Amino acid sequence: MDGLSEGDLEKRAEKMIRNAVNMGVPEVIRPADITSGNVKLNTVFVSYIFNTRHGLEELTAEEYEAAKQIWDDIEGTKEERAFRFWINSLDIDGLQVVNLYEEARDGLLLLKVIHKLDPTIIDWKKVEKNPNNSRFKMGINCGVAVDASKKLGLKLPGIGGTDILDGNKKSIIAVVWQLVRLHYLRIIGS
Numbered sequence: 581m582d583g584l585s586e587g588d589l590e591k592r593a594e595k596m597i598r599n600a601v602n603m604g605v606p607e608v609i610r611p612a613d614i615t616s617g618n619v620k621l622n623t624v625f626v627s628y629i630f631n632t633r634h635g636l637e638e639l640t641a642e643e644y645e646a647a648k649q650i651w652d653d654i655e656g657t658k659e660e661r662a663f664r665f666w667i668n669s670l671d672i673d674g675l676q677v678v679n680l681y682e683e684a685r686d687g688l689l690l691l692k693v694i695h696k697l698d699p700t701i702i703d704w705k706k707v708e709k710n711p712n713n714s715r716f717k718m719g720i721n722c723g724v725a726v727d728a729s730k731k732l733g734l735k736l737p738g739i740g741g742t743d744i745l746d747g748n749k750k751s752i753i754a755v756v757w758q759l760v761r762l763h764y765l766r767i768i769g770s
Contacts, residue, residue, distance in 0.1 A: 589615045600625070605632045660749075663756045666763075670696050684752045685745055686711045687721025693756075694728045697763055701728045719745050725755075734758040 583595035593611035601607055609625040664677045672692050683689045688711070695702050706724050711717035722741030729736055736755065743751035 600629055600632075603629070603633055605629050659753055659757075663753065663760065666760055667693055667756070672696050680756070681747050681749055681752055684756075685722075685747050686713075686718040687723075687725045687741070687744060690725040690744065690755060690759075691721060691728065693759055694725065694732065697759065697766070698732060701731050715745065729755055729758070732759075732762060734762065 583592045583599065586592040586595060590611045593614040596614070597607065597609060597611060605625075605628045608628055609621050613621040614625075660680050664680045667675070667677045667680070667689070670693065675689070675692055677683055677689065680689075688707075688709070691702055691707060702724065706720070708714075708717035708720050711721060719741055722744040724741075725744065726736060726739065726741050734755065735758070739751045739754060744755070
């Protein structure tokens, strides 16, 4: 805490770095980087401090097992799991994705995700809300989902509603990937 009484910012930053090195943090930053407010280097420095001495309590055996059950999901590919987790993180009412490829086939899953990203894009009058495994009704929804995706500015060359209806994994991943990208660009600013 002796650095807090130091009036010279360079010397204060130097003491802070020295204290961090004594804790086991690698010397990844210079005092001038701290005082100049270099956001990226300061973020790296703070990350190293957190990874070295996070100050969090260790998990109990019960907490560790509970966390393991949540994340121990060996079904599907890495991409499918990641996109499924992303969709579930959107907290869409009544939507919990277990199998992305199967659940996307009726078009409703993609329509709900698109609606979450932009509530003005979908004309719900054109959507079959209860497709009941009817290939015709599911096809309508898939077509509406592809059209809505294009209205959002997604590039879907060679992807049509029938690709989603047929459960084409590459097409579904391509659409969802672009939705994820759009979502994060809107969060961080394009």
